[in-house]
Amino acid sequence: MKRAMVELQMSSASLEMLDRALTLAQTLAELPFESNLWQAQNIWYEILRTSTYAVASVPEDDRPRWQKSFNELGACLSIDTVAIRAEDRTALTTGD
Numbered sequence: 352m353k354r355a356m357v358e359l360q361m362s363s364a365s366l367e368m369l370d371r372a373l374t375l376a377q378t379l380a381e382l383p384f385e386s387n388l389w390q391a392q393n394i395w396y397e398i399l400r401t402s403t404y405a406v407a408s409v410p411e412d413d414r415p416r417w418q419k420s421f422n423e424l425g426a427c428l429s430i431d432t433v434a435i436r437a438e439d440r441t442a443l444t445t446g447d
Contacts, residue, residue, distance in 0.1 A: 352372075352376065352390075352391040353391050355368075355371055355375050355376075356372055356390070356391045356398075359372045360394055360397065363405045364405035364406050364408055364409050366409065366416070366417060366420075369424065370420065372424055373423060376427035377427055388429065391428055392429070392430055395424065396430070396435070398421070399425075399435065402421075
């Protein structure tokens with residue numbers, strides 16, 4: 352999973368790499384045992400924090416799909432994407 356996340360991070364918001372990472376994360380989520388995903392989770396968060404410019408390179412028609420898939424990837428990695436995005440919005444408005 353870490354390798355897929357590194358490839359996604361280096362791909363400048365490639366939908367193909369995002370789909371690969373999402374498929375792998377969905378498969379791992381179905382396994383009957385816990386996976387150690389902290390490295391993948393950290394990379395997901397780093398992509399979230401730095402993806403503004405990369406996502407700008409995604410065609411405008413594909414951006415909603417990219418955002419939806421990226422949020423789904425976070426959920427598959429056991430990340431509370433709603434809380435993190437709310438936290439980011441709060442930090443932007445308060446300057447924290």
